[in-house]
Amino acid sequence: MMLPFVREGRTGSIEATVERVEDPAAIGQTAEARDFPCLTARIVYPGRGYGALFGWVQLVRSTDGGAEFEMDPFPLFADAGSPYCSFGVAPTLFDSPARYTRAPMTWLAHTFLGWTPMAETIEPHVVPLVGFSWGFSIDTRETIALRPARPLTPADWTAHLPYLAKQHPTWTFAPAPRAG
Template identity: 70%
Template sequence: MILSFVREGRAGSVEATVERVEDPAAVGQTAEARDFPCLTARVAYPGRGYDGMFGWVQLVRSSDDASGGAVFGMDPFVLFPDSRSPYCYFGLAPTLFDSPARLDRAPMSWLAHTFLAWTPITETIQRHVVPLVGFAWGFDIDTSENITIHGPTPLPDTTWTAHLAFLRAQHPAWTFAPQPTTRNRNT
């Protein structure tokens, strides 16, 4: 799936691929990750240096978490679970990689809402998240331990808006734009 966006008058895109893990070692995973999904989302954008900086915000709803799948929570990068940033990845046209897996293959559902965003660097405003495009992806495990992979599929702008109260509560030192600045376009 390719999603187009415009940031400061320049066009860019995100190419998102979700595939089944056939060789866990090839993606830096343990043997338990076999058959689970892995996501690779690549940013293409002509900006260089600070003009090409982006971040990934990912929220996850999982039926095996404390809420039983009732609500979305932040999905920070595993090495930085206590980070005070809403971004799980940030950098120069950062590639997002994620490979959720479980040791136990009990029935469950796992759904991610993933957003490419950026933070303008100005003298007066910092720590402000401006979403550009979003997509959903995930997996289900049935009672026979079969894993069904979902997505990626584009998210409507209203999905970001629905997460705003949670994002603001989790990251009070940050501000969040109310909706993506451009329409998502799937090509």
């Protein structure tokens, strides 16, 4: 799936691919990850250096974890205090959720590309650009069904704002860009 975005008058896009894991070792995963999804989201953008700094905000709702969306931080940086699970110069987002058991469940991610303006001072602020959902489910026969990447709407970002503000009180979050 390709999703266009505009940042500071420049057009870019993300390419999000959800694939079934056939060789867990090839992606640094354990054997339990076989047949689960892996996501790769790449950014194409003409800016360079600081002008191409982006971050990924990902929230997950899982029936084996809770009824509400929660932050999905990169485990090594879970205590960093940032809403971004990945940040850098045109960072590629990779995720490979898996479970040790194959009990019936549904896992859904809302993934947003954003950026933090780098003016004279750097403020902890997220400006969303575009978002998509993806995930998987496991049925009673232990079959894993992948949910392909699909665009989210500005209302999806807006729905997460109270939670984001509560989880990251030192950060501010811009409204969603207008659709279209």
